[in-house]
Amino acid sequence: MKILRFGAAGLAAALLLTACSSGDTAGGDSTGGSSGGSDGAEIRVWLVGTDTPDKARDYLKTTFEDENPGSTLTIEEQSWTGLVDKLTTALSSSDSPDVVEVGNTQAATFTSAGFFAPLDDVEADLGGDDLLPGFVKAGTWEGTFYAAPYYAGSRIVFYSQQLLGGTAVPATLDEYVSTAEQITTPERSGVWFPGQDWYNALPFVWENGGFIAEPEDDGTWKAGFSSEGGIAGLEQVQQLMTTASNAPKDGDESELQVPFCAGQTTFLSAPNWLRGSIQAAADAEIPGCADTYGSDLHAFPLPGKKAGTTAKVFAGGSNVAVATKSKNVDLAKKALTIMLSDEYQTILAENSMIPAKKSLASALPDDEFTQASAAAAANAELTPASPKWGDVEAQRVIQDALVQIAQGGDVPTIAKELDATIESILNG
Amino acid sequence: MSTSTLPAAPPGAPAPRATRAITPARLLPWLFLAPSLAVLAAITGYPLVRMLWLSVHEYERAQLLGVPARFVGLDNYTATLTDARFWTVTARSFAFMVVCVVLTITLGTLVALLLMKLGKAMRLVLSVGLLLAWAMPPLAAMLVWGWMFDSQYGVVNHLLTRLGSTSWMGHSWLIDPASFFAVATLVVVWGAIPFVAFTLYAGFTQVPGEVIEAAQLDGASARQRFFGVQVPYVRSIYVVLIVLSMIWDLKVFTQVFVLQGIGGIKSETSTLGVYIYEMGMAQGHYGAASAIAVIFTVLMLVISAYYVRATVKEEEL
Numbered sequence: 136m137k138i139l140r141f142g143a144a145g146l147a148a149a150l151l152l153t154a155c156s157s158g159d160t161a162g163g164d165s166t167g168g169s170s171g172g173s174d175g176a177e178i179r180v181w182l183v184g185t186d187t188p189d190k191a192r193d194y195l196k197t198t199f200e201d202e203n204p205g206s207t208l209t210i211e212e213q214s215w216t217g218l219v220d221k222l223t224t225a226l227s228s229s230d231s232p233d234v235v236e237v238g239n240t241q242a243a244t245f246t247s248a249g250f251f252a253p254l255d256d257v258e259a260d261l262g263g264d265d266l267l268p269g270f271v272k273a274g275t276w277e278g279t280f281y282a283a284p285y286y287a288g289s290r291i292v293f294y295s296q297q298l299l300g301g302t303a304v305p306a307t308l309d310e311y312v313s314t315a316e317q318i319t320t321p322e323r324s325g326v327w328f329p330g331q332d333w334y335n336a337l338p339f340v341w342e343n344g345g346f347i348a349e350p351e352d353d354g355t356w357k358a359g360f361s362s363e364g365g366i367a368g369l370e371q372v373q374q375l376m377t378t379a380s381n382a383p384k385d386g387d388e389s390e391l392q393v394p395f396c397a398g399q400t401t402f403l404s405a406p407n408w409l410r411g412s413i414q415a416a417a418d419a420e421i422p423g424c425a426d427t428y429g430s431d432l433h434a435f436p437l438p439g440k441k442a443g444t445t446a447k448v449f450a451g452g453s454n455v456a457v458a459t460k461s462k463n464v465d466l467a468k469k470a471l472t473i474m475l476s477d478e479y480q481t482i483l484a485e486n487s488m489i490p491a492k493k494s495l496a497s498a499l500p501d502d503e504f505t506q507a508s509a510a511a512a513a514n515a516e517l518t519p520a521s522p523k524w525g526d527v528e529a530q531r532v533i534q535d536a537l538v539q540i541a542q543g544g545d546v547p548t549i550a551k552e553l554d555a556t557i558e559s560i561l562n563g
Numbered sequence: 564m565s566t567s568t569l570p571a572a573p574p575g576a577p578a579p580r581a582t583r584a585i586t587p588a589r590l591l592p593w594l595f596l597a598p599s600l601a602v603l604a605a606i607t608g609y610p611l612v613r614m615l616w617l618s619v620h621e622y623e624r625a626q627l628l629g630v631p632a633r634f635v636g637l638d639n640y641t642a643t644l645t646d647a648r649f650w651t652v653t654a655r656s657f658a659f660m661v662v663c664v665v666l667t668i669t670l671g672t673l674v675a676l677l678l679m680k681l682g683k684a685m686r687l688v689l690s691v692g693l694l695l696a697w698a699m700p701p702l703a704a705m706l707v708w709g710w711m712f713d714s715q716y717g718v719v720n721h722l723l724t725r726l727g728s729t730s731w732m733g734h735s736w737l738i739d740p741a742s743f744f745a746v747a748t749l750v751v752v753w754g755a756i757p758f759v760a761f762t763l764y765a766g767f768t769q770v771p772g773e774v775i776e777a778a779q780l781d782g783a784s785a786r787q788r789f790f791g792v793q794v795p796y797v798r799s800i801y802v803v804l805i806v807l808s809m810i811w812d813l814k815v816f817t818q819v820f821v822l823q824g825i826g827g828i829k830s831e832t833s834t835l836g837v838y839i840y841e842m843g844m845a846q847g848h849y850g851a852a853s854a855i856a857v858i859f860t861v862l863m864l865v866i867s868a869y870y871v872r873a874t875v876k877e878e879e880l
Contacts (some may be wrong), residue, residue: 216824220844227627244847248624330738383714385738385826394715459628529845535828542738560846 175205176463178470179232181225183213183453185421186286186408187236191482198473208470219244219529226250231460233467234474236285239273240518242454244525246276251456254280257468261475265492267452269517274454276522283475284491286483287452289436289511290334291504293395293403293413296431298323304435306442308342311402312371315379318401325379327400328372329386330541331534334449335404340368341447341516342440348519348557356521356561358554360536361547369546376541384541387534396424404437406451407508408487434504436511450515452489523561532556614860617853624847632850639854649838649855653862656813656835659744663812666752668805671759676789678764690761697757705821708750712736714826737827744832750818755811759804766797799874806870810863816840835859 178199182192192210199208211232213221219241225231226245237245245251254261258280267284274282292311294304302318305311315325328335340346344364348356359365376384381399391405392412403409413432415423423429437446455474457467473479480490484498487505489512499505518524527533536553540546618639620632643649674693678686696704711718714735723731737743770793778788794801816836823829823837833841839859843852 223624223627223844223847227624244624248847249628249630250624381733383733383735383826385735385828386714526846530841531829535830538738538828 176207176466178206178208178234178463178466180208180210180470181213181222181232181235182210183218183236183238184215185212186453186488188482188486191479191486194479194482195470195473198476198478199470202473203466203469206466219525222250226458226460229460231458233461233463234455234457234470236453236455237282239270239284239287239450239452239454240528241525242273242282242456243276243520243522245456246274246279246281247522250459251281252459252461252464252467254283254457254468254471257472260472262492265494266475267489267491267493269450269515270452270454270491272520273517274456282454282456283471285453285455285474286480286491287450287489287512287515288406288408288487289448289451289489289508289515290404291407291434291436291507291511292326293405293409293432293434294401295395295428296433298398298401298428305438307438308339308371308440308446311438312375312379315375315402319379319381321381323398324381324394324400326375326402326404327382327391327394328376328380328404328541329382329388330376330384330538331386331531332388333533333537334388334451336369336372336533336537337449337516338437338446339371340365343368343371345369348521348561350519356519356558358557358561360557361550361554366547366550369540369550372537373540373543373546376537377543385538392423396422396428398428407434407504407511410434410487410504434507436507439514445510445514447514447516448511450512450517519561521561523563526560527557530556530560532560611860614853614856617850618857620850622848622850622853626849635850639851640858642851643854643858652833652835652838655833659748659815659834660809660812662744663748663751663755663815664805664808666748667755667759667808667812668801670752671756671804672763674756674760675763675767678760679767693757693760696753699754701754701817702821704754705750705818708746709821709825712746712825735826737822737825737832740828740831743822743827747815747818747822747832750822751812751815754818755808759808762800762804763797766800767793770796802870802874806867809866813863813866814859 180195196208196210200206213236215238218238222235222237222241222245226235227250261283267287270284270287271280274280274284299318302314305314311326317325319325337347340360345362345368346359346365348358351357360369376382382394388405391403391409392415394400395403395413410432411423412421413423414425414429415421416425417423417427437448438444439446455471457464457471461467475491477492477495480492480495481498484490484495485500487500487508489508490496490498496509499509518528532553536549539549619634619636620626621635621638622632626632674689678689681689710716712720714720714733717736719736720731720734723734736746774796775788775792778792783791814836815834819832819834819837820840823832829841835855839852839855842848842855
């Protein structure tokens with residue numbers, strides 16, 4: 136008995152200690168840091184998601200290494216999920232990456248807290264006035280330019296002619312909702328609308344006269360989902376989610392080509408560069424459906440309230456910046472300059488991503504997808520320009536509210552609670 | 564388990580001769596403990612001190628890059644304790660913990676008893692199965708579980724649809740908080756049973772056979788033998804297992820965090836560990852998050868202190 140007890144107590148002590156010490160040591164890639172001097176330095180570039188085409192990655196690496204003999208450039212691919220958390224950890228550590236891509240709406244979180252090195256001295260080399268103004272604004276904090284535009288894009292509505300058949304393409308937002316409802320069957324959604332897809336919910340709020348949040352005279356923010364227009368928009372979202380979509384009510388907007396290629400939906404509102412994923416070969420590493428639903432793929436910009444207009448859509452895209460803690464800020468800026476060079480941006484444009492420079496728009500392919508995207512982008516809106524907006528995204532408050540709406544919850548109540556939460560974060 | 568208690572003589576330790584003259588008998592144990600204490604101080608001590616420091620400062624993202632932090636006294640604590648969300652999350656965590664602990668200990672006991680009864684071959688098979696479940700990293704396990712409960716392609720929905728007449732396809736297991744925690748409980752308990760079962764099995768095998776035989780001869784039923792003989796013999800093991808399970812299930816993080824990424828409503832399913840992460844890592848309020856963590860640590864210390872005292876008392880009898 137004695138021995139048993141003693142053993143148990145010892146075991147308990149040992150496990151307690153390991154339990155405590157195994158706490159979260161999140162993040163931290165163990166890639167060896169750069170070697171200090173600018174000779175033979177290693178520049179680490181963090182790109183997010185698979186959006187940047189391989190051709191551009193190769194161009195960046197080769198050009199940088201040719202121009203800076205002895206130095207190497209490594210591209211490390213990160214995931215959009217949890218990006219703000221991961222960047223916060225990585226950028227404040229001693230093993231910080233040198234150049235990072237960040238979502239345009241997340242940029243203010245970092246520029247306002249000093250995570251990025253100022254780019255004022257190289258702004259002219261990066262493109263100066265030629266850069267997309269909305270993205271320059273997103274990357275500027277208190278008059279200092281910290282994060283350059285990388286690329287932009289907007290959501291367009293894809294459909295496969297063989298599924299739409301003789302049904303007319305909707306001309307107004309209300310028609311879009313009613314058409315989607317009519318063509319919905321238990322096997323096939325009219326429009327694929329997973330509950331967490333807040334990017335696609337915003338146009339309905341904006342088109343009905345609602346807003347996310349606006350600054351008041353006293354400098355505080357007022358959220359607008361529970362405004363008259365906001366509620367009308369969210370009710371349309373609820374109508375679509377409950378009567379025209381079989382997508383998971385708590386699903387997110389990742390891998391959207393999968394339901395489309397499985398023939399589970401007629402309309403799919405997605406970033407314009409998703410076209411590449413849809414039209415990938417069925418046996419590609421990330422399979423698409425080039426031979427089936429991708430063979431007669433078409434797209435149109437989401438229509439607005441009035442016929443002949445396009446809806447205000449969310450301006451998607453990325454910024455790129457140099458980390459304050461980079462050991463080779465000058466070399467990192469050179470790498471950034473390559474990413475903003477005409478050659479590099481042209482590669483992005485050829486892949487249907489709207490380039491960071493206005494002058495390169497002509498390099499965009501002349502197809503209906505890019506034209507639809509350009510038409511949508513002309514009417515694109517941004518999220519509130521608050522450094523705390525990133526916190527709203529990180530806490531997923533809009534997604535939580537939309538999931539409740541997708542389940543048929545009472546829209547005015549949910550919108551009111553959502554506004555209270557957003558205001559408490561932005562004004563907190 | 565990372566701290567070995569059989570260290571070689573510490574390299575930088577003072578020569579024993581110098582200390583022997585004073586109180587050798589009292590110093591020697593500390594000398595042996597020194598390496599473990601040093602490791603503990605570095606790994607557990609420093610973060611703890613840092614956490615306490617953070618909890619009384621206003622520490623946001625900007626402070627990570629060298630902006631001096633402002634001392635705010637107990638502001639972070641009062642803000643936490645007056646926040647209704649904190650209490651909701653705490654209550655939710657404790658309810659989740661109680662369900663998990665009861666299930667883990669009950670099922671763990673049953674598996675341990677099964678191990679006692681099985682023949683050699685089947686016992687080996689069961690042990691290997693338990694070991695595999697135990698050895699699987701929680702993150703990897705969660706991805707597999709997540710796929711099984713996937714709304715569209717999950718095997719659970721598929722099987723349920725094939726078994727019954729109603730269609731389960733598209734049913735979301737995570738959207739309703741109760742159902743979310745049912746899945747979370749299943750995964751946590753699944754991962755915790757092997758340790759409990761092995762430990763109890765080890766304990767049960769140490770119960771002298773003659774005592775059980777004597778009880779049997781006196782006419783005790785199987786149930787009476789279990790509760791009257793076997794359980795009292797391994798009582799201290801139960802105490803330790805329950806305390807450990809309580810602590811582990813209170814600070815559960817990976818399972819809930821990953822499930823939230825797959826589906827469900829974040830604000831209705833966060834437990835304390837996830838809440839601290841949201842406050843600190845996701846929103847950048849490191850000071851406030853540390854205050855919550857300190858309160859959380861105190862709560863756990865209270866739980867363990869009660870049982871540690873009970874164990875020590877029993878030991879002295």
